[in-house]
Amino acid sequence: MTDIDHRKILAERLSTQLGRRTLLKGMGAGIVAAGVSGIPGVARAQQSGHIKIASVKVIDTLDPHFTGFLSAIQIINNIHNGLLKITYDGETVRFEPDLAETWDLEDDKTHLFKLRDGVKFHDGTPCDAEAVKFSLLRVRDGKPTSPHAWKLSLLDEIEIVDPLTVRLKFSKPYAFLPVALNGSTGRAGTIVSPAAVEKYGTEYGRNPVGTGPFKFVSWKENDAIELEANPDYFEPGLPKLERATFVLMREASTALAALFSGQIDGMTDCPMQLVDQVAAFPEAELYGAIEGNYTFVGMNCRRAPFDDMNLRRAVAWALDRETLVKQAYFGKAQQAYTPISPPMSGFFDPNIAESGRGQWFDLVKAKEFRSKAANQGEVEVNYIMAERGPVGTRIAQTVAPMLEQIGIKVNLELIEPAAWVSRRNSGEFDLYDFEWVADLDPDETIYPEFKSDGAWNFCGWKNTDFDDYCAKAQVVLDVAERRKLYYAAEDLLMDEAPIAVMAHMPIYKVFSKKVQGFNYIPADLVNLHTVSLA
Amino acid sequence: MLLHALARIGQTLAVLFVVSVASFGLLKLAPGDPVQIMLGSEYSPEAYESLVAEMGLDQPFLVQYAHWALNFVQGDWGTSFVAHTDIFTHAFKEALPVTLTLASFSLAFAILIGVPLGVLSAVKKDTAFDAGAAVFALTGTAFPSFLLGILLIWFFGVKLGLFPVMGYVSPWQDFWTGIYHIILPSLTLSTYFIAMITRLTRATLIEVLEQPYIAAARARGEPNWRVIWVHGVRNIAMPLVTILGLQLGVLLQGTVLTETVFNLPGIGQMLTSAVLGREYAVVQAGVMMTATLFIGVNLLVDLSYPLLDPRLRDRK
Numbered sequence: 121m122t123d124i125d126h127r128k129i130l131a132e133r134l135s136t137q138l139g140r141r142t143l144l145k146g147m148g149a150g151i152v153a154a155g156v157s158g159i160p161g162v163a164r165a166q167q168s169g170h171i172k173i174a175s176v177k178v179i180d181t182l183d184p185h186f187t188g189f190l191s192a193i194q195i196i197n198n199i200h201n202g203l204l205k206i207t208y209d210g211e212t213v214r215f216e217p218d219l220a221e222t223w224d225l226e227d228d229k230t231h232l233f234k235l236r237d238g239v240k241f242h243d244g245t246p247c248d249a250e251a252v253k254f255s256l257l258r259v260r261d262g263k264p265t266s267p268h269a270w271k272l273s274l275l276d277e278i279e280i281v282d283p284l285t286v287r288l289k290f291s292k293p294y295a296f297l298p299v300a301l302n303g304s305t306g307r308a309g310t311i312v313s314p315a316a317v318e319k320y321g322t323e324y325g326r327n328p329v330g331t332g333p334f335k336f337v338s339w340k341e342n343d344a345i346e347l348e349a350n351p352d353y354f355e356p357g358l359p360k361l362e363r364a365t366f367v368l369m370r371e372a373s374t375a376l377a378a379l380f381s382g383q384i385d386g387m388t389d390c391p392m393q394l395v396d397q398v399a400a401f402p403e404a405e406l407y408g409a410i411e412g413n414y415t416f417v418g419m420n421c422r423r424a425p426f427d428d429m430n431l432r433r434a435v436a437w438a439l440d441r442e443t444l445v446k447q448a449y450f451g452k453a454q455q456a457y458t459p460i461s462p463p464m465s466g467f468f469d470p471n472i473a474e475s476g477r478g479q480w481f482d483l484v485k486a487k488e489f490r491s492k493a494a495n496q497g498e499v500e501v502n503y504i505m506a507e508r509g510p511v512g513t514r515i516a517q518t519v520a521p522m523l524e525q526i527g528i529k530v531n532l533e534l535i536e537p538a539a540w541v542s543r544r545n546s547g548e549f550d551l552y553d554f555e556w557v558a559d560l561d562p563d564e565t566i567y568p569e570f571k572s573d574g575a576w577n578f579c580g581w582k583n584t585d586f587d588d589y590c591a592k593a594q595v596v597l598d599v600a601e602r603r604k605l606y607y608a609a610e611d612l613l614m615d616e617a618p619i620a621v622m623a624h625m626p627i628y629k630v631f632s633k634k635v636q637g638f639n640y641i642p643a644d645l646v647n648l649h650t651v652s653l654a
Numbered sequence: 655m656l657l658h659a660l661a662r663i664g665q666t667l668a669v670l671f672v673v674s675v676a677s678f679g680l681l682k683l684a685p686g687d688p689v690q691i692m693l694g695s696e697y698s699p700e701a702y703e704s705l706v707a708e709m710g711l712d713q714p715f716l717v718q719y720a721h722w723a724l725n726f727v728q729g730d731w732g733t734s735f736v737a738h739t740d741i742f743t744h745a746f747k748e749a750l751p752v753t754l755t756l757a758s759f760s761l762a763f764a765i766l767i768g769v770p771l772g773v774l775s776a777v778k779k780d781t782a783f784d785a786g787a788a789v790f791a792l793t794g795t796a797f798p799s800f801l802l803g804i805l806l807i808w809f810f811g812v813k814l815g816l817f818p819v820m821g822y823v824s825p826w827q828d829f830w831t832g833i834y835h836i837i838l839p840s841l842t843l844s845t846y847f848i849a850m851i852t853r854l855t856r857a858t859l860i861e862v863l864e865q866p867y868i869a870a871a872r873a874r875g876e877p878n879w880r881v882i883w884v885h886g887v888r889n890i891a892m893p894l895v896t897i898l899g900l901q902l903g904v905l906l907q908g909t910v911l912t913e914t915v916f917n918l919p920g921i922g923q924m925l926t927s928a929v930l931g932r933e934y935a936v937v938q939a940g941v942m943m944t945a946t947l948f949i950g951v952n953l954l955v956d957l958s959y960p961l962l963d964p965r966l967r968d969r970k
Contacts, residue, residue: 178927178931180692180736181736181737181738188692188693263704264701264704264705264708265698265700265701265704265705266701267693267698267701269698269700269701270698322738323738325738326737326738326739340748340919341737341739341744341748341749341919341924342749342919342923342924342927343822343919367820367821367917368917369820369917370914370917370923370926370927371914371915371917373804373807374804374807374819374820374915374916374917375820375917377804377807377808377811377812377819377820378811378818378819378820380812381811381812381815381818381819382815383818383819383820383821535685536684536686536930537686537930538684538685538686538687538688538690538691538930538931538932539684539685539686541686541687541690541691542685542686542687542690543685545687545690575698575699575702
């Protein structure tokens with residue numbers, strides 16, 4: 121961050137605000153004095169095309185196969201490519217070949233990828249079929265186990281046809297494959313340099329080497345991650361920027377101040393409470409839409425009182441989503457009826473509000489279910505909340521009085537985020553709220569989350585019919601038929617109500633007006649490939 | 655004298671030992687699991703088990719502590735779970751200088767502003783100036799530093815565009831840019847101390863000015879400035895140094911918030927993310943450094959008394 125040219129910004133600001141004479145009189149001495157000492161960093165900042173973006177969330181590692189965080193993927197995706205990539209034309213999310221030049225389905229279980237010729241990793245080694253095989257095996261079988269290994273568990277065989285052709289054979293037709301193999305949210309299909317993995321071992325996440333438009337330069341703890349352009353990038357004319365710095369900032373309001381004062385050019389994430397402020401600032405451009413996510417209040421089906429399905433249903437129908445959207449999401453979110461969310465083209469029903477499917481607010485119905493519940497006395501439950509996620513404790517505080525109306529007394533328990541995760545994972549709660557984010561396929565949006573005895577099924581709900589529908593849908597490639605199966609699974613989920621689904625959230629990014637050519641994709645990505653600075 | 659020094663060193667080591675056990679134990683007792691945090695929400699039980707074993711978290715508490723402590727005293731501070739970076743390099747070579755710079759600039763501000771303000775208040779006792787300074791001092795002590803920091807950022811950084819709102823440049827490498835970056839954070843952190851020193855200086859000086867030697871100096875016809883700044887103010891040194899030594903803890907605590915608000919990569923930010931991520935070894939490194947610093951400074955305070963007060967020198 122030495123290369124932020126504050127003096128230039130300062131001089132410009134002062135000259136517009138105070139007029140030139142005052143500037144020379146008042147601040148001239150300081151500027152000259154500072155100039156004399158010769159700051160190498162400032163000279164660098166004078167070069168065109170150095171973007172500085174605040175990254176306000178935790179980044180764990182830049183190893184695509186091991187990160188659990190979207191904030192990390194935002195950067196990883198500028199360094200690496202996947203076999204496939206996500207594209208968005210403003211309406212439809214698509215999966216297209218990226219490192220692969222062509223992608224053919226030989227039969228419903230066999231996929232043939234022809235790779236681009238001449239693509240090299242940043243360390244100069246070729247990105248060929250061997251490298252693809254290496255990366256996929258690293259995810260599937262590597263030690264330590266990749267958190268994304270499950271995405272390739274159906275992958276039986278990787279055959280190297282020739283140095284640029286690879287054939288993947290799966291044990292079953294695999295509908296989730298396009299998501300699994302893309303270099304972004306899927307992570308499993310991101311191709312890493314085998315030579316670099318060998319060289320750095322577990323340190324790869326601090327020394328990533330990919331084929332992407334930017335090369336990794338440095339990562340200074342709690343300070344910044346620096347990238348520089350890869351002049352040999354395979355997409356002609358890209359990237360347009362010379363350098364990119366992700367400034368690691370924990371405090372979003374400081375990042376916003378830095379943006380407004382011109383010290384940074386953007387934020388990888390703009391919290392909802394700051395959106396109105398940003399929209400009112402003429403020099404900033406907001407990018408965002410409802411993304412592939414859903415938020416919910418989860419109920420613990422393993423223990424009383426929410427082992428009672430009717431009580432859960434009462435909760436599901438008692439939540440006034442409109443109020444929740446206003447109170448917890450500052451009116452920015454969209455009411456959810458079921459988990460499948462708008463960017464899942466082919467699966468999301470734009471008319472879901474009229475379809476009669478899912479859950480919504482109906483106090484009469486809620487009271488009806490409440491009267492069928494086993495416990496007719498006052499039910500007292502605990503609700504774990506933490507200052508975490510996009511909404512902090514706002515949902516919990518809005519939900520509590522709503523449940524009071526159906527005779528459920530909610531004790532809000534505020535705990536520290538790490539403790540909250542522990543409590544949620546070990547099932548020590550009655551209620552909690554959470555969000556599953558950046559999903560582009562119905563499979564990843566409901567199956568691992570609610571599979572009976574699944575690791576992420578924190579509510580402990582069990583329904584074998586649900587499992588069957590999802591398992592079947594996984595191996596059906598026809599969209600209409602898959603959709604039918606997922607609707608059936610969702611209907612079960614919504615009816616038995618281990619969760620009360622609330623909203624689909626918009627995810628915002630903000631850039632200064634100087635930043636041009638940013639291609640927004642509703643999967644929380646910050647791809648700088650096409651970005652340039654005016 | 656040697657015996658005294660040895661006893662002090664022994665005491666220091668004992669305190670550091672207790673501190674290290676306490677912080678290690680407390681963090682282990684706190685609910686929360688570093689592996690769960692590292693993996694986010696989407697992971698398999700196998701990935702979890704594999705990581706727990708890799709990080710040595712399946713060992714009993716005492717084994718983990720002994721392992722850490724033995725390595726620590728030998729200079730191996732371990733590597734962090736998430737970053738895989740060498741903790742000694744990160745904590746001692748990168749983060750500590752940032753915090754020390756911030757703390758020393760804040761102290762300098764506090765003394766340079768607080769002492770004159772206190773002296774003027776004492777001299778102009780019961781005037782409008784004194785009342786104004788008292789109001790300022792009270793407000794300063796009461797103002798939370800994170801709020802003040804954000805206000806300063808918005809006013810000086812965004813409205814006026816005078817100062818950078820974030821980032822750190824070492825003043826030891828690039829003096830002017832460094833100063834430029836450290837002014838707002840130092841001001842934020844020093845407000846409390848400015849207020850405290852103002853009040854302390856005022857109270858002490860009012861008392862001093864009633865002493866016979868002040869009357870004697872005046873009787874000798876010495877000019878007023880000399881009476882106050884030479885005979886009077888030097889008497890503030892002792893209480894000032896004592897209080898600063900004792901309040902160092904508050905200062906270090908303040909760096910946590912200030913560093914977060916101004917995005918400075920110091921010990922405070924390091925500790926915050928380490929505690930939230932349950933990075934045991936990083937927390938230990940931070941705690942040990944701050945504890946040593948605290949003890950060291952108070953030792954210096956003790957040793958400085960004879961220098962500040964000639965009467966204490968005579969006792970030897």
